Amino acid sequence: DAGVTQSPTHLIKTRGQHVTLRCSPISGHKSVSWYQQVLGQGPQFIFQYYEKEERGRGNFPDRFSARQFPNYSSELNVNALLLGDSALYLCASSFSMDAYNQPQHFGDGTRLSIL
Amino acid sequence: AQTVTQSQPEMSVQEAETVTLSCTYDTSESDYYLFWYKQPPSRQMILVIRQEAYKQQNATENRFSVNFQKAAKSFSLKISDSQLGDAAMYFCAYRPKGANSKLTFGKGITLSVRP
Numbered sequence: 001d002a003g004v005t006q007s008p009t010h011l012i013k014t015r016g017q018h019v020t021l022r023c024s025p026i027s028g029h030k031s032v033s034w035y036q037q038v039l040g041q042g043p044q045f046i047f048q049y050y051e052k053e054e055r056g057r058g059n060f061p062d063r064f065s066a067r068q069f070p071n072y073s074s075e076l077n078v079n080a081l082l083l084g085d086s087a088l089y090l091c092a093s094s095f096s097m098d099a100y101n102q103p104q105h106f107g108d109g110t111r112l113s114i115l
Numbered sequence: 116a117q118t119v120t121q122s123q124p125e126m127s128v129q130e131a132e133t134v135t136l137s138c139t140y141d142t143s144e145s146d147y148y149l150f151w152y153k154q155p156p157s158r159q160m161i162l163v164i165r166q167e168a169y170k171q172q173n174a175t176e177n178r179f180s181v182n183f184q185k186a187a188k189s190f191s192l193k194i195s196d197s198q199l200g201d202a203a204m205y206f207c208a209y210r211p212k213g214a215n216s217k218l219t220f221g222k223g224i225t226l227s228v229r230p
Contacts, residue, residue, distance in 0.1 A: 042220030
């Protein structure tokens with residue numbers, strides 16, 4: 001089975017632009033979470049979606065938004081890009097929201113660079 | 116708020132030797148999960164081992180084991196018979212037991228393995 005897939009792999013944008021990142025979870029997984037990983041730091045939680053509803057939100061500005069589609073894939077949108085948004089954006093999926101025996105599986109991430 | 120602290124930014128180990136990576140956390144919850152994730156240069160976060168707070172027995176996965184000290188809020192990872200492929204960033208992560216599967220990560224530690 002395919003793992004979590006994210007696209008694009010790399011992306012270069014300029015300040016003020018908008019970006020959309022995409023994530024396809026593992027088949028059968030209904031929960032998708034997004035994390036931002038700044039260089040040299042651990043990932044920071046941005047959003048969690050389950051059954052197409054937002055179930056958790058981290059401490060990020062309203063410029064960040066996301067949604068989940070009926071096929072459980074997800075998009076992360078960032079408006080008015082700032083230099084500080086440069087980071088690796090990770091998507092993680094799991095079968096349900098709270099399942100110790102079904103931990104989150106991560107994709108390879110999208111490297112976003114802001115010029 | 117929960118926090119995860121990894122105070123050692125870098126460690127090095129000789130191939131075939133044993134190394135221990137430290138992690139402490141802070142929480143007011145009584146039931147939660149703890150994880151160690153590995154992130155090689157390929158960027159994908161890979162689950163190494165997990166521990167449920169209510170289980171007294173320390174988790175073991177082949178060459179990887181943990182020393183979980185709940186009272187001290189300590190969760191260290193021991194890697195035995197280190198291999199060159201173990202070289203990576205290692206992140207300690209915490210997740211409360213509940214509806215939200217948000218992971219809180221530490222800053223990570225870079226492990227190098229000397230041949």
